[in-house]
Amino acid sequence: MYRKASYNRISNMVFRSRISSLLLSMFATLAAIYVAGRLWQDSQNRVYLIKELDRITGQGQSAISVDDTLKIISCREQHKKLSALEMELAAAKQEGFNSKNLEDIDGSVSKRRPLVVIGILTTFGRKNNRDAIRKAWMGTGATLKKMENEKGIISRFVIGRSGNRGDSLDRGIDNENGLTNDFMILDQVEAPKEVPAKAKLFFAHAADKWDAEFYAKVNDDVYVNIDTLGATLASHLDKPRIYMGCMKSGEVFSELSHKWYEPEWWKFGDKKSYFRYASGEMYVISRALAKFVSINRSILRTYAHDDVSIGSWFIGLDVQHLDEGKFCCSTWSTGAICSGV
Numbered sequence: 421m422y423r424k425a426s427y428n429r430i431s432n433m434v435f436r437s438r439i440s441s442l443l444l445s446m447f448a449t450l451a452a453i454y455v456a457g458r459l460w461q462d463s464q465n466r467v468y469l470i471k472e473l474d475r476i477t478g479q480g481q482s483a484i485s486v487d488d489t490l491k492i493i494s495c496r497e498q499h500k501k502l503s504a505l506e507m508e509l510a511a512a513k514q515e516g517f518n519s520k521n522l523e524d525i526d527g528s529v530s531k532r533r534p535l536v537v538i539g540i541l542t543t544f545g546r547k548n549n550r551d552a553i554r555k556a557w558m559g560t561g562a563t564l565k566k567m568e569n570e571k572g573i574i575s576r577f578v579i580g581r582s583g584n585r586g587d588s589l590d591r592g593i594d595n596e597n598g599l600t601n602d603f604m605i606l607d608q609v610e611a612p613k614e615v616p617a618k619a620k621l622f623f624a625h626a627a628d629k630w631d632a633e634f635y636a637k638v639n640d641d642v643y644v645n646i647d648t649l650g651a652t653l654a655s656h657l658d659k660p661r662i663y664m665g666c667m668k669s670g671e672v673f674s675e676l677s678h679k680w681y682e683p684e685w686w687k688f689g690d691k692k693s694y695f696r697y698a699s700g701e702m703y704v705i706s707r708a709l710a711k712f713v714s715i716n717r718s719i720l721r722t723y724a725h726d727d728v729s730i731g732s733w734f735i736g737l738d739v740q741h742l743d744e745g746k747f748c749c750s751t752w753s754t755g756a757i758c759s760g761v
Contacts, residue, residue, distance in 0.1 A: 557643060571650055627710035636705075663734050697727050
């Protein structure tokens, strides 16, 4: 009788143990399914966001909000940074922590991201200015290519097309570009009043073509100290959304006859001053902001001046405005990045 009771207790214990194990197993399985589902959903969201960015960028249109745009850019930037770090770590181990040319497993050279793409806004009849820039700091041919490969600095003259397509003005630029191969020719009319739209298209097309750290706009009468520019930009690589230049708040002119007349002067309040923006001789924006311009190019409003226009696009965004005296091109000083010529 005692053995039978003992056997029953053992059986009950084994049965309860099996029930507990079964419940624990079911709970673990459900938890694993839940976590996997969440991870899968997050990954699907990231894939969707990236596909949306690719689709919208390819169409040159914007159908998403500013917040979603910045989320997409942030997602892609994190993915790229992780991939770059993994490649750099592998290369460092392989080369004894020597950070020269990164190599992939198959031995092919891995291209570094360019540091900056410089767009020099020029127009018809300014060949002497362009030749002076080529001679002073931009270079031509092998020198231009060497600056791109060794310093990661890409420079292009930016110009539109004549109102009379295919005329002598267009042919002159095409012939010059055939010799120098240093132009970005935009599909828009070249005219003084179109400069703000021209600057917008430069940033949009440059961001589409080159995945650089920064993008700079320069006038074709400005001398640029390439070494100082490179060193300055390299010190700001940790800032994802930066807008830098010689910051100012210029006067808004409402008189129709004035050289700097602003047709929408009434938008800027009673004191007749613009908001804070970087002076137009030269200014720089980071990759995330250039991509923002590219995605939203069709809805970004332009004003009378390109520097005011680009400053207006970043007022409502989480952007770091950096007032850097080295970009004040009107006065030359030791350590300056630019100067008028």
